[in-house]
Amino acid sequence: MKADVDRRPVTLEEVARVAGVSRATVSRVVNGVATVDRELRQVVEKAISTTGYTPNRAARSLVTRRAGAIGLVLPDEGRTLHDPYFGRVVAGVLPVIRPLGVQLVLTTTDPGGHREVVDDVRQRRLDGVILIHTHGADPLPRLLIESNLPVVLAARPVRPMPITYVDVDQAAGAGLAVDHLVARGCRRVATITGPLDAPAGQDRLRGFREAVARHGLPEPLVVEGDFSREGGAAAARELVAAEGRAGEGFDGLFVASDLMATGALPVLRNHGLRVPEDVKVVGFDDSSPAVECDPPLTTVRQPVEDMAAEMARLLVERVERPDRPVSSVVFAPTLVVRRSG
Amino acid sequence: MKADVDRRPVTLEEVARVAGVSRATVSRVVNGVATVDRELRQVVEKAISTTGYTPNRAARSLVTRRAGAIGLVLPDEGRTLHDPYFGRVVAGVLPVIRPLGVQLVLTTTDPGGHREVVDDVRQRRLDGVILIHTHGADPLPRLLIESNLPVVLAARPVRPMPITYVDVDQAAGAGLAVDHLVARGCRRVATITGPLDAPAGQDRLRGFREAVARHGLPEPLVVEGDFSREGGAAAARELVAAEGRAGEGFDGLFVASDLMATGALPVLRNHGLRVPEDVKVVGFDDSSPAVECDPPLTTVRQPVEDMAAEMARLLVERVERPDRPVSSVVFAPTLVVRRSG
DNA sequence: CTGAAAGCGCTTACAG
DNA sequence: CTGAAAGCGCTTACAG
Numbered sequence: 001m002k003a004d005v006d007r008r009p010v011t012l013e014e015v016a017r018v019a020g021v022s023r024a025t026v027s028r029v030v031n032g033v034a035t036v037d038r039e040l041r042q043v044v045e046k047a048i049s050t051t052g053y054t055p056n057r058a059a060r061s062l063v064t065r066r067a068g069a070i071g072l073v074l075p076d077e078g079r080t081l082h083d084p085y086f087g088r089v090v091a092g093v094l095p096v097i098r099p100l101g102v103q104l105v106l107t108t109t110d111p112g113g114h115r116e117v118v119d120d121v122r123q124r125r126l127d128g129v130i131l132i133h134t135h136g137a138d139p140l141p142r143l144l145i146e147s148n149l150p151v152v153l154a155a156r157p158v159r160p161m162p163i164t165y166v167d168v169d170q171a172a173g174a175g176l177a178v179d180h181l182v183a184r185g186c187r188r189v190a191t192i193t194g195p196l197d198a199p200a201g202q203d204r205l206r207g208f209r210e211a212v213a214r215h216g217l218p219e220p221l222v223v224e225g226d227f228s229r230e231g232g233a234a235a236a237r238e239l240v241a242a243e244g245r246a247g248e249g250f251d252g253l254f255v256a257s258d259l260m261a262t263g264a265l266p267v268l269r270n271h272g273l274r275v276p277e278d279v280k281v282v283g284f285d286d287s288s289p290a291v292e293c294d295p296p297l298t299t300v301r302q303p304v305e306d307m308a309a310e311m312a313r314l315l316v317e318r319v320e321r322p323d324r325p326v327s328s329v330v331f332a333p334t335l336v337v338r339r340s341g
Numbered sequence: 342m343k344a345d346v347d348r349r350p351v352t353l354e355e356v357a358r359v360a361g362v363s364r365a366t367v368s369r370v371v372n373g374v375a376t377v378d379r380e381l382r383q384v385v386e387k388a389i390s391t392t393g394y395t396p397n398r399a400a401r402s403l404v405t406r407r408a409g410a411i412g413l414v415l416p417d418e419g420r421t422l423h424d425p426y427f428g429r430v431v432a433g434v435l436p437v438i439r440p441l442g443v444q445l446v447l448t449t450t451d452p453g454g455h456r457e458v459v460d461d462v463r464q465r466r467l468d469g470v471i472l473i474h475t476h477g478a479d480p481l482p483r484l485l486i487e488s489n490l491p492v493v494l495a496a497r498p499v500r501p502m503p504i505t506y507v508d509v510d511q512a513a514g515a516g517l518a519v520d521h522l523v524a525r526g527c528r529r530v531a532t533i534t535g536p537l538d539a540p541a542g543q544d545r546l547r548g549f550r551e552a553v554a555r556h557g558l559p560e561p562l563v564v565e566g567d568f569s570r571e572g573g574a575a576a577a578r579e580l581v582a583a584e585g586r587a588g589e590g591f592d593g594l595f596v597a598s599d600l601m602a603t604g605a606l607p608v609l610r611n612h613g614l615r616v617p618e619d620v621k622v623v624g625f626d627d628s629s630p631a632v633e634c635d636p637p638l639t640t641v642r643q644p645v646e647d648m649a650a651e652m653a654r655l656l657v658e659r660v661e662r663p664d665r666p667v668s669s670v671v672f673a674p675t676l677v678v679r680r681s682g
Numbered sequence: 683c684t685g686a687a688a689g690c691g692c693t694t695a696c697a698g
Numbered sequence: 699c700t701g702a703a704a705g706c707g708c709t710t711a712c713a714g
Contacts, residue, residue, distance in 0.1 A: 009463060011691055022701045027693060035699060057466045058402035059691035062706045067399070068466075069446070081428035082629070091422045094449060103466065105410070106445045108435060122350060125398045125409075125444065262633065288423070292603065292633030352707055363685045368709060376683060400707035403690045 010053040019047035030055060061124065069103040070315055071129040073117055073140070076108040084288050085304060089132055089154070092308025100316065102127075114140045121149045127319040130154065130311050136197060150318040152311045156199045156328070164318060164326040166311045170200055171207025173300040173333035177254045177282040178211035180298065180335055184280055186252030190221035192235040192264060194256040201227075204256045204284060221250055225260045232260025236267035251279055252341070258283040258290040258299055261340075265293060280341035295339035303331050351394045360388035371396060402465065410444040411656055412470040414458055414481070417449040425629050426645060430473055430495070433649025441657065443468075455481045462490045468660040471495065471652050477538060491659040493652045497540045497669070505659060505667040507652045511541055512548025514641040514674035518595045518623040519552035521639065521676055525621050527593030531562035533576040533605060535597040542568075545597045545625060562591055566601045573601025577608035592620050593682070599624040599631040599640055602681075606634060621682035631679070639682035641674050648672050 012030075016023045021044060028036050029044045036044075047053075061067055072093065074086065093104055105126060107117060117140060120126045128150030134141060136158035144151040145163055153165035174191075181189055191208050194201030205222070212220050221242055225235040232255060243249055253268075255261040261283040265275060273279050275295060283290055286301035310329050318324065353371075357364045362385060369377050370385045377385075388394075402408055413434065415427065434445055446467060448458060458481060461467045469491030475482060477499035485492040486504055494506035515532075522530055532549050535542030546563070553561050564579045566572040573596060584590055594609075596602040602624040606616060614620050616636060624631055627642035651670050659665065 009465070009691095012693095013691075023692080024694080024701060024703095025699090028700090031693085037699060040700085054460055054464050056403070056691050057464050058399045058408070059706090060693075061399035062397070062403055062691080062708085063693045065706080069444075072447075081432045082425045083428070084423040084425065084629075086428055087422035087424070090447060094447070098451070103410075103461075104447045106413075106431060106435070106447055110439070119395055120444075122395050123398050124350070288425075288629055289633050292630050294635045350707095353709095354707075364707090365685060365687095365709080366683090369684090372709085378683060381684085397707050400690090401709075403692085403707080404709045406690080 009056065010051045011056070012053070015044070015047045015051050015053045018051055019044045065124060066319075067124050067127045068101060069105050069126055070097065070312070070319075071105045071107050071117065071120060071126040073107050073109060073129050073131050075133050075135070075138070076110045081108075085285075086132070088304040089130075089308040089311075092305035093130070093312040096309050096312040097316065102316070109138075109140060114143055118143055118147055118149065122147070128152070128315045130308075130315055148322065150315055150322060152315045152318070154307070154311060158197075158199060162326050164314050165328045166307045166314065166331070167328065168302040168307065168331045168333050170203030170333075171210065173284060173302070174204040174207030174254060174256070175211040175214075176300055176333060176335045177284070178208060178215065178217075178252075180282060180337070181252035181254065181280055181341060182215050182217070184252075184276075184341060186280055187217065188220070188250045189217060189252040189254065190223070190239055190250040191254040192223055192225045192232060192239065192256060192260055194260075195226045196224055198227075201256065208254055225256065227257045227260060229259050229263035232257070232263030233267050234263075235260065236264035239264075240267065240271045240273070249279075253279055253281045255281060255283050258285045258287045258293075258297055261297055261299075262289045262293045265340075275340050282335075282341045286336050290336075290338070298338045298341035299336050300333050301336045302333055307331050350397065351392045352397070353394070356385070356388050356392050356394045359392055360385045406465060407660075408465050408468045409442060410446050410467055411438065411653070411660075412446045412448050412458065412461060412467040414448050414450060414470050414472050416474050416476070416479070417451045422449075426626075427473070429645040430471075430649040430652075433646035434471070434653040437650050437653040438657065443657070450479075450481060455479075455484055459484055459488055459490065463488070469493070469656045471649075471656055489663065491656055491663060493656045493659070495648070495652060499538075499540060503667050505655050506669045507648045507655065507672070508669070509643040509648065509672045509674050511544030511674075512551065514625060514643070515545040515548030515595060515597070516552040516555075517641055517674060517676045518625070519549060519556065519558075519593075521623060521678070522593035522595065522621055522682060523556050523558070525593070525617075525682060527621055528558065529561070529591045530558060530593040530595065531564070531580055531591040532595045533564050533566045533573060533580065533597060533601055535601075536567045537565055539568075542597065549595055566597065568598045568601060570600050570604035573598070573604030574608050575604075576601065577605035580605075581608065581612045581614070590620075594620055594622045596622060596624050599626045599628045599634075599638055602638055602640075603630045603634045606681075616681050623676075623682045627677050631677075636680035639679045640677050642677045643674055644672050 012023045012026050016026045026044055029041050130152050132154040153163055156165055156167045157163055193205045196202055223235040223238045225231040255264055275281050283297040283299035286299045290297040290299045353364045353367050356367045367385055370382050471493050473495040482504055494504055497506055497508045498504055534546045537543055562583055564576040566576040596605055616622050624638040624640035627640045631638040631640045
């Protein structure tokens, strides 16, 4: 085989010449337009395969005004990229856009780089974007909405805004955790929450409280965390201290993220509390720490791949019909039972 | 702000009209061609900012024959995407290509989908590709070389071929591990290797043996693993059994991947061997299991981000000058000391 | 230093 | 059902 890059790629023009038809006809068969005569189509198809033709995407983009690519935007923090969540999103998105011939472009918003993302869309390098891990202060969602560019969020926005998003039913997830603790015989439950200025933090706490009430359990211990391992450890220390003061123990603990749970576990152990014998622990996320830590965590799992696939579908639809109203889809979480609870 | 997507984007043409110059001149200032008169340049720059012009990439690509995008190709296995290694690669690549205005496109090779990757490059949707996690049977590297398309491998190819790659000095990494075990007082060392049909498996074993010889240690126990957790557990069982038969213990263990180490650790513990008191363990990769497992692993770390940045640089260079000879760059590993060894 | 013009490789009304 | 032609928005020799 000769150097494909040296010799100029085959163009429509050449295929047309070989097939003895016009460029328009070749274009029609390439794009599967139905109105082409059977025999002509076959002639063209043969010409395509003998010449090894493959369409130039830039040329097509120029006239169709479609980039044929969508962006996956993450905040520029190492943390995010190393989180397996990111890979699960990619694994969910790829299978839906691949058959459509759409590429997935990865971007991070470096400090002050929000403009770049908007520009990428305006330059028609991207038909739309999926935003994951956006936090409250992030101006990007609003920037994109104001520019009327197709965008889908990976979670309910912090402040209500007219935007398409996909989320898991956070409250229901917390409910699953409490139901499980109760089913395992827990009577006094506690929780380490996420940051309460984040929707996920709020919703998981709300779901927790609702489930506690539903089961008729006594007033639970509640300590706020921040989704970090250290935050989980600190909250756990507060919890065991409070326990001493109140003179009442807890036998079930719902931690609003696995990462916080990995911080809390050693604290409980050092305090003489065995997991799951003395206190049963349930996390949230089913992230990799959940399976690596000791004991492995019973945890609430989000169907991330399914959610990501849905985000891709919604985005593609918005690209196609920008005028359609925004929508949101909420997925049901599941419980993964391991040894901690 | 009005809907940017409804109104047609501003073109060069309009900027030219506003500035009262030709399209060629606007193009020159946009592309930073030095020969433009100072004053004219300023007029044009003002026109650009008042119109909010941003160049259409497809149009530019069409004439420059550059996609302005490179691909990151991974095998289509869930495993790969969930591996934090993947995120580290992305984190390394992005900062080098971003300032160049180059996009990073993610692709997996679904079964029989190698052709697609080649096509993406031939369609000029991708200027070149970075291949990670390619295994011996993967036909893609050869396919790309034969098509003379710019490609960089994330590791030394299984079989020698004229290809640009970046790797870590695997043997040196194993040497680091042995040096550390010896420094900690180990006298009889053992190893669980990677699959010996993979370069990484071979090189780490070679480095291990060389270091053992260098330190004048007795003949070590060697059991082959396969880089999986279960493989690590199986190998560890073999090791403790062999230990019994031979009547000789080992007090230091080098496991050629962290994941295998997480499988081996419980086996050692169940066999009454305390880590690190009875046997010190060193892993390889510094992957997330290394920090999550109990005890946290002392391990050999690859400078993945630096390596990925170098891959990006090499690829961009190859895109620019396809005629240049292939090259390879080897990075030095470091040792991360935790509690296991 | 600047502009007129050709051309990159497609798609898509518009005729026929 | 098919083709001639215009046009998508740029860059780049080529003159001047």
